[in-house]
Amino acid sequence: MKQTVTGLTPEFNAALYWSNKPIKKFVCTLRDRETGKLEQCVYGASCSDRAAELALENTALNRETTLVVDIHLATPEELGCEVTAPLPIEQKLTQIAEANALQTFRLQQHFLLGNLPAITAVENLKHHCSRLGAALADTLAMLQVCEMHRRCPEDWPDPVNTMEWDVAVAAAALVLKEATNEASN
Incomplete structure (x- = not known):
């Protein structure tokens, strides 16, 4: 089951998101030099070097000829989350009102429920x-x-x-x- 993450902007900054977390999720892309096969995996580690080591230790490819060609901090989509844009406040309030059988109305410039x-x-x-x-x-x-x-x-x-x-x-x-x-x- 996919987890839905709301409120993330299209300009999601993975470095900022993971900066204060002791264990970060890294997406590692491996390539076998002989066959050209690619493998992508996600590892939790404290730094990118450790994530690369884990990827090389656990690859299904030939460990002797495999290289890490890319490593970066994971985004919500890469972790299997479905990302939706944040709702406008009026729409959020309307949903809350409908879910709780409340009325919505305007009082001057305020939207109330x-x-x-x-x-x-x-x-x-x-x-x-x-x-x-x-x-x-x-x-x-x-x-x-x-x-x-x-x-x-x-x-x-x-x-x-x-x-x-x-x-x-x-x-x-x-x-x-x-x-x-x-x-x-």
């Missing part, structure tokens, strides 16, 4: 959280004014029943009501 109702719900929840955070900040600011009034009633006016107080309380109540309605749906 997922469960659209769940993503929409999360976005709505984020929106409500930001609004709730703002309402909470306003309410805390009003509570700080109340605390200052309680400590120094002469210097700080009572904020209760002022327009600012009513706006902060109404905004907080509205956001909480909307969040509660969304959560119950």
Whole structure:
């Protein structure tokens, strides 16, 4: 069974690929000087000289008259792998979506996949959280004014029943009501 290797470019650099591996695969081409027969084999070795020695030791040709005429680092094709070009990212995402029963959609320049109702719900929840955070900040600011009034009633006016107080309380109540309605749906 052939192994498929994806993502390799047509300009595969065997020297770069094998550079950090202690044992490299070398393709050795042998030729018998008397008969002219060629033999090609692959050997794993730490260097090309050792691969050439192994090729000469294990050849089916006449060992007395055989020479190594070519030796080079193996490519995936020479090792029996089927090489395919890398897929564009959108095509990869589409395959993942199909394999996992997910939807694909575009959001501005982004290509996304997922469960659209769940993503929409999360976005709505984020929106409500930001609004709730703002309402909470306003309410805390009003509570700080109340605390200052309680400590120094002469210097700080009572904020209760002022327009600012009513706006902060109404905004907080509205956001909480909307969040509660969304959560119950």
